[in-house]
Amino acid sequence: MDIESILQQRFSVRAFLDKPVPQQTLTEIFTHAQQSPSNCNVQPWQTCVVSGQTKDELKQKFMDLLLSGAAPNPDFNWLAKYNGIHRERQFGSANALYSAIDVTREDKKARQMAMIRNWQFFDAPHAVFFTMDKYLDIMGAVDLGIYAQTVSLIMANNGISNCMQGALGQFPDPVRELLNLPEERGILFGMSFGYADSDAAINNTRTDREAIDNAVSFFD
16 A cells, blocks of 8 residues: 555554454564664664553553552653644544544543543553653654654554554553563653454544645745
8 A cells, every 4th residue: 555545544543353463463563663764873762562461461550550540650741731723633633532432521431431541552452662761852752753653654554553642651650660671761652553443433533634734834
């Protein structure tokens, strides 16, 4: 499939089939992703793919942490608040998502339960955590974003769906503990992935894209 078709067809999936991706396919996807560009070729990504028992154990740790009332303590700055047009787009995205599952703005409990699904990996068979050394800060974050997009597009080309999740970077301690990551390694964000459940209402969600005139300026 050409790249333009992949970009037109891809969307964030939040319901998956109970069907693991074969290990050989996983290895091929992440091998190809190593060709991603990075600043000065530093290749800062340290990628952690969790499946099976490890994924289930991590999901339980997340649930225990959430039920305890713990506040997020991300390794990197996730405190930025959206304003103006960015806030409007955020609201538009949330409205599309909750409307697809018939959750009203007033139903706080249902919205909270929908949010919690992030840390249950939307029942996907796999999740990936994008990590890097903390000192790399914004430069490393740029490289990880490029790398994650590469992974996502390669997955789409193999018929595998995903959802990028900043939420998976909000509680790094269970991830660091279970995966035995060094303290100097930070978890930036994550992605749940697998084969999409095409019958799930949540997967009817689509979001708009700005017209090119509002996003791109050409200077001769």
